[in-house]
Amino acid sequence: MRSIHINASTEYDVLIGEGLVDKCGELTKKVVKPCRCMIVSDDTVDELYGDRAQISFSYAGFETHRFAFPAGEASKTFSTLTDLLNAMGGAGLSRSDLVVALGGGVTGDMAGFAAAIYTRGIRFVQVPTTLLAAVDSSVGGKTAVDMPFGKNMAGAFHQPSLVVTDTDVLKDLSAEQLSNGAAEAIKCGVLNDPALFALLETGDWQDEIEAVVERCVTYKRDVVARDEFDTGERAFLNLGHTFGHAIEVCSKLTLLHGQAVGIGMLMAAACAGCPEAMLRRLSSCLKKNGLPTRCPYGAAELAKAALSDKKRAGGSITLVLPEAIGKCVLKKVPVADLPACFERAIAVTEAMDL
Numbered sequence: 001m002r003s004i005h006i007n008a009s010t011e012y013d014v015l016i017g018e019g020l021v022d023k024c025g026e027l028t029k030k031v032v033k034p035c036r037c038m039i040v041s042d043d044t045v046d047e048l049y050g051d052r053a054q055i056s057f058s059y060a061g062f063e064t065h066r067f068a069f070p071a072g073e074a075s076k077t078f079s080t081l082t083d084l085l086n087a088m089g090g091a092g093l094s095r096s097d098l099v100v101a102l103g104g105g106v107t108g109d110m111a112g113f114a115a116a117i118y119t120r121g122i123r124f125v126q127v128p129t130t131l132l133a134a135v136d137s138s139v140g141g142k143t144a145v146d147m148p149f150g151k152n153m154a155g156a157f158h159q160p161s162l163v164v165t166d167t168d169v170l171k172d173l174s175a176e177q178l179s180n181g182a183a184e185a186i187k188c189g190v191l192n193d194p195a196l197f198a199l200l201e202t203g204d205w206q207d208e209i210e211a212v213v214e215r216c217v218t219y220k221r222d223v224v225a226r227d228e229f230d231t232g233e234r235a236f237l238n239l240g241h242t243f244g245h246a247i248e249v250c251s252k253l254t255l256l257h258g259q260a261v262g263i264g265m266l267m268a269a270a271c272a273g274c275p276e277a278m279l280r281r282l283s284s285c286l287k288k289n290g291l292p293t294r295c296p297y298g299a300a301e302l303a304k305a306a307l308s309d310k311k312r313a314g315g316s317i318t319l320v321l322p323e324a325i326g327k328c329v330l331k332k333v334p335v336a337d338l339p340a341c342f343e344r345a346i347a348v349t350e351a352m353d354l
């Protein structure tokens, strides 16, 4: 089992290894005294792993309760959050009790936000069951729900007390879900880790999934330690997300987050004027990992969707622009320039047939 220590306002470990779903209660007991816990999952994950997680927590001495909601980003709303908070109240959870987020990014974000606001904040543990959650969203304490006017528009910073990633669970993911998470791992490679990118661009890294998760979490650990509350360097983790969020919005959530972020990274690189060789390398890496590369939406439509992006500060928006594999820069651009950025990115990717 690998262990990575996160040095944030709440310090905690990220544990990565085989068979950990059956040990998540026992591992949690080392950092949280047995108490009442609400295990939160979507209905798919609840059916696959809910019993095993519950048995593990019960065996470790926790009083267990379960809450399941319909799978999908469309559930990440205040309405589901209210149902969850009511279930926590109904189960009698107090300030000293615990939420367990067993699932992907939607579950982690929403269960984490419930933990952040229930009786002004209780502890929570992340048990990510998707690659995307394992390499990105389960670490760093960002919690949120979507609002009608934008993704993740209501939320809080609330660090978990522990993250337990079972790599056996990740190995059982569908090809689509692996691709979805691979996009965030490719993001880490483009931002900071040429060796990780080189591994991912082979498309043949699944046997090394533990190392992939470890490298991504280690990078995120360093960024979060320096900028937990996203006032500076953490903005780099938004590579591909300004373009990607706009694509997700235009797709009415029919594209998965990773698929949209993958296209978004390529658009950011095209917009930044990256050399053709690098654009081709990035495009090939996305394709090798089963990710789309072409944006099916027009520049005006994307720009409108991007304006609801919470990274917009006043009249400007901060873009993360790749310069090379392993090196990106932040660039503040006036909101008025966004349509031109999208147009340029679309024109370049089309002209090069990326």
Ligand code: GLY
Pocket: 136, 137, 139, 140, 142, 230, 234, 237, 238
């Ligand atoms: N997922 C981006 C961040 O945690 O800041």
